[in-house]
Amino acid sequence: MARRRPATTHGTVIVDKPPGPTSHDVVAMLRRRFGERRIGHAGTLDPSATGVLVVGIGNATRLLRFATAGRKSYECEIVFGVATSTLDAAGETIETWNMDLDPSEVARVAKGFVGTISQLPPMVSAVRVGGRRLHEIARSGQTAERESRVIEVFGFEVAATRDPRVYRASVDCSAGTYVRTLGADLGSALGGGAHIRALRRTRSGTFSLSEAESPDDAVLRPPGELVRDLSQLHLSDDETAQARQGAHLAARRYEGRGPWALLDAAGGLVAVHERIDGRLRATVLPSSDSSQ
Incomplete structure (x- = not known):
């Protein structure tokens, strides 16, 4: 049997x-x-x-x-005057400063990080260097040469708390942004150092x-929830059958830059089409999967 x-x-x-x-x-x-x-x-x-x-x-x-x-959105607290080995509260203290902070100055300097900026991935990140993740290299007591990456910060708001060393922060940023690095860099820009704590992602896409x-x-x-933000194309029954076989639609059906989520008559996801190097590529979901 x-x-x-x-x-x-x-x-x-x-x-x-x-x-x-x-x-x-x-x-x-x-x-x-x-x-x-x-x-x-x-x-x-x-x-x-x-x-x-x-x-x-x-x-x-x-x-x-x-x-x-x-894009992602986060909330956290930035603790000024203390730098840690991991750039957050889980790490060991590596340096301290006496920082006399003016809330208006902290807010002004934070605004300087809004826009397209370069950021160095922290050693505790999952970025791979030479086939190994940086956090694995860090745990072995080593360091690695890292390349800065371009990220975009759409919003970086900070507000004072009752503790003069601690500020609440909200960050709206592109994928690949390290909030802990943003907090540490803000501390450096204010003449000292900082680390973050209580990080909470409030939005993903x-x-x-x-x-x-x-x-x-x-x-x-x-x-199909995973691609609900993409441009949507509603298919006829014939188009659905063709798309399930990996076929492309007529060129006139594609508008904009894509990618496009292709939906059947019931609103189920059939495939995602995208244009890569000028050519259309299809990621197809079998009908039994899209019905879940």
């Missing part, structure tokens, strides 16, 4: 990550809960960080790269905290 293959789960989950577990730990929780090994997420959060973690399950993992590129739930309670959404 042939062994029956286990049911496969496909979809999107929006998690409000709690403090403590790593993003990988959250993935492991969801693997056990849904009985599906193919699970990935759109943007790592540090163990101490909380907030929106967008997760793709089953064949929805094919779509995560579209969600990963979205268009997914916000209002949609996020604990890993135990988060509901399974359709795979």
